Amino acid sequence: MPKLATFAALAALMVGASAQAATISISCGSVGAELEFCRTGAEAWAKQTGNEVEIVSTPNSATERLALYQQLLAAGSGDVDVFQIDVVWPGLLGSHFLDLSGEFSQEEVSAHFPAIIENNTVEGALVAMPWFTDAGLLYYRKDLLEKYGLQPPETWEELSAAAKQVQDGERAAGNDRMWGYVYQAKAYEGLTCNALEWIDSFGGGQIVDAEGKITVANPQAAAALTWAASTVGQISPEGVLNYQEEEARGVFQAGNAVFMRNWPYAWGLGQAEDSPVQDKIGVAALPKGGENGKTTGTLGGWQLAVSKYSDSPAEAIDLVRFLSSPTEQKRRAIEGAYNPTIPALYQDTDVLEAAPFMGDLYETFTNAVARPARVTGARYNQVSAEFYNAAHQVLSGRAEAAAALDALADRLDRLSRGGRW
């Protein structure tokens, strides 16, 4: 009998131990060095807590990543415990995630930008914790602008002129691969971000306003897209029509472009030891649309959410707490130039030394323009697809900007049942 009791105690102990050491799988993006940073962060947590982590790598394209998540979550799959989700997804996916508001203290939550916390709150539930924030930035080649006696451009027109001058000069000097400006114009979510920046910088609004009214068909928006279309084949390779973030970075980092629009992550990689353009890069806010325009950048950024279908929610929440903490966000900011979501870190000297633009462009990050994800709710994805298709048609010379935007407004009207969404 005592033998049996020992055995039972031992078994209970083992069950207890196995419940403590959980395996948490986290889905991470894989743009640039994202996956590596996610892995090192998650593994540090695993080591600290004695749990195990499994890293699930996901497609580069945000559109494809969302499709993958939707299938996993619609099937109620517990295969992934922690999801890295885009700033525009809480409304689409929120019903599949745990409410974190009770799990994190008021102090922990309020350390982050209030706008992001509000963005991640769906019907009163905090469905995700902010991990890093993003805004579109203008990267430029300091050395080339200096060589031609130019300043970083204030307006898009200045950018065109500067890009053209450097491009022609460099080509005449023998680098016939040199281009003026690269960005993301493949028909996917990234083009929505780029086109929204052009339109907003010209004062053309945010596609759909906060009340759900479709505002995209206006002369400023048409002027913005007309300008963007003028870059294709002139200062931008025709290939931008099929570029995502990494294709644009490939051209810029190889030294073949003067200007690039990209997210902050490109800084860390561009400044790495093996980068041909190390120490030759400058970062500025995106240009204004004309003299009366404004500088802007599309709000991006990624959040961490815990799946409702997770087998070990407590451990998953703990991993989210670790990854979204000031310590981990500081490490990511210094080593990878991932923008913290904690305002206090923007005054941290170590962070500012590693990524000076975070201090210089603080306004850009706090005033970034949001995509109309909240007001369009479950239809955001369709709105975005209609929008990037219309922009792509204009950029590829298939349609005039004004006509394309009128057609877009009609389609959005049909989609929204007359603006009611």
Next chain:
Amino acid sequence: MAGPTISRLTRTRTRAAWLFLAPMLVALALVAAWPLGRTVWFAFTDANLSDMGAAGFVGLANFEYLLTDPDWWRSVWNTLFFALVSVSIETVLGLAIALALNVHLPGRGLLRTAVLIPWAIPTIVSAQMWAWMLNDVYGVLNELLILLGIIDQGIAWTANPDTAIWAVIMVDVWKTTPFMALLLLAGLQMLPTECYEAAKVDGVHPVEVFWKVTLPLLMPALLVAVIFRLLDALRIFDAIYVLTGNNQATMSMSVYARQQLVDFQDVGFGSAASTLLFLTIALFTAVYLTLARIGSGQAEERP
């Protein structure tokens, strides 16, 4: 007296036949009929991927919306254009390769195997390989053309709406011509040698032998090969999705249906698109088989 015996035997045989067929019929019902039926049913509902249980019957509304959507019609046109052009090119090239491989050459076995390599690579992999080779800035194809002095600035093959569909066709031709060649080669090796000996004795020109002997005799194999490829080409998805994504300029019916089903979570509407895609393919098959039957019927009637 003999009647009932025979019929009992027939009955036993019929029963046995059904018994042997049963596993296959059950498997077919499970993996083909059930999903197909479900898709058709969803096409008449407003099912949404995020909450499949709440689907309600909406009649023909999905089809009505679909048939008035210009994007759908563009994808239909893209699919038909792609299927007809790529299958035509593959047939001609495949036939040429099959004829070449049918000649007795040293190392023929090796050649036959080597030719199959593009077919053996998964489309996702080969399409991604091509996407890199077709890149406008660092792609090897532009590099070659620039070296040869044919162009002086890289062409954005997959980005320009005019060249994108041709890039897709080229990748498909590269991949599936070997399959076509192999099917036709099998057909060629079945042809009776007597006809060729007779033609040789009569001193018929080789070109005439091809048109008057080889092609008519090969016709049944050719028809089967073409219908195989056509059915495949009409549901093209992977090569297009990898090369150009959701771009409307190259969107096929399958890409359209996937976007609705997965990206937009609109299972009802996406199922309607899938159902129409299925009907289109069925229609093509029916028309093609009827034409082929009429064609072969006429051939047999000839004296």
